[in-house]
């Protein structure tokens with residue numbers, strides 16, 4: 001029997017190191033178990049273009065873990081990431097700064113606990129058939 005590929009979600013992110021530069025990248029998340037999301041890869045936008053409009057925008061909830069093979073932010077190599085509690089967007093984090101500037105909305109914010117939900121575009125491994133995850 002063929003094994004099913006885990007659902008894949010792409011989430012637009014930005015590098016927080018120099019917020020003014022708005023350096024973007026895309027996180028690839030895999031749901032390896034129900035409501036267990038793994039950040040598997042960061043993709044540079046100019047290397048692989050992801051057409052976010054082709055796939056439905058969905059909200060994913062659960063626990064978010066970072067794969068041990070995750071290579072970090074393609075711009076500054078930070079291995080962690082955060083979600084802005086003002087605009088909800090995602091950006092890289094070096095794991096030490098207690099106060100950061102969101103590279104999406106430029107608000108200064110204190111680092112808070114865990115990410116519980118994210119919005120991204122869903123597709124399966126073949127990239128052909130979008131699935132509906134939230135019903």
Ligand SMILES: [Zn+2]
Pocket residue numbers: 014015016017073074075076077078092093
């Ligand atoms: Zn970065």
Ligand SMILES: [Zn+2]
Pocket residue numbers: 084085086087088089102103104105106107
């Ligand atoms: Zn923000």
